[in-house]
Amino acid sequence: MRRSIPLALAAVLTMTLAACGGNSSGSAGSPAPGETTTLKVGTIGIGSDAAIKLAADKGYFKEQGLNVEFSVIANPPAGIAAAQSGQIDVTYTPSIPLLNALSQNVPLKIVAAADGYKDGANAGSELSRVDDTGLLVQKTSAISRPKDLEGKNVSVPARKAQLEVTVSKLVKDDGGDPAKVNWMVLDASSALQSLNSGRVDAASLIAPFTSKAMSEGNRLLASPGVEFFEQGAIGLWVSGANTVKSKEKALEGFRAAIYKANAYANEHIDEAQQVSADITKTSIDVVKSGAVNYWPDAVRIEDIERANTNLADLGFLNSPVKLPGDLIFGK
Helix, strand or coil, X not given: CCCCCCHHHHHHCXXXXXXXXXXXXXCCCCCCCCCEEEEEEEECCCHHHHXXXXXXXXXXXXXXXXXXXXXXXXXXXHHHHHHHHCCCCEEEEEHHHHHHHHHCCXXXXXXXXXXXXXXXXXXXXXXXXXXXXXXXXXXXXXXXXXXXXXXXXXXXXXCCCHHHXXXXXXXXXXXXXXXXXXXXXXXXXXXXXXXXXXXXXXXXXXXXXXXXXXXXXXXXXXXXXXXXXXXXXXEEEEEEHHHHHHCHHHHHHHHHHHHHHHHHHHHCHHHHHHHHHHHHCCCHHXXXXXXXXXXXXXXXXXXXXXXXXXXXXXCCCCCCCCCCCCCECCC
């Protein structure tokens, strides 16, 4: 997947993308006139970060009296651990790592939607235009359906994480057994090289590697993300419960700025795609040839519950997590 750094190094390389004038205050409550509240936010450097980057560049955080410091973290579980411990105030995570954490009684709250799919996205005819993940095989591969992955080598960025989960659902729904797939952990660049060389039979990839794989002659077998989640918020901005208590007003401002930026990104796709290209250090042509990001304006509990049920049905959870009534901040 995209370039990232461990949290310890990220502390050194933190970027203050929305620096504001005045004194910084990390305490609860709204800042006094002329002061700002600092929020430390963890991202993972993916294309959908365009919206939060726009929020910083266009002064939406400043409008809310916020000074937001960004750090690129290694992966969502690392961000969740940092948010729980108070090292950072807000972090990016898809709903699957969130549900895994909640199943272990980690106290987290959803602050806002980071990315996702429009309602009805899974009913479209070109799923690759809405899903930035993809399951790729060589053009001449005999694999024609997910069930054919039984006994085959399939790459994933990490075990028991989002791409293994979503591809497993494809296999199961097609009548196959995900336990019979030979899962191989490879980063996106290595996975694409292994697919091209035949070391793996299929590669689970995320943009921009999905577009790159197809440009190199590989075939898209399925779009696992949108087929698993269907619609709604997938990527989320979350905080630890203690942060929600101590920085409630600041998080309200963060949420307002995020949703203003999400709306702007949806209305100015070309600009947002250029920001995505800059973040991922990818050619704008490659970005435009892939899925078009979508930034939701709310988080709905039914969308989280759908992922929750799917995880349990696939055996990644012993049973669905009992979601707290106040899981979504401000509701």
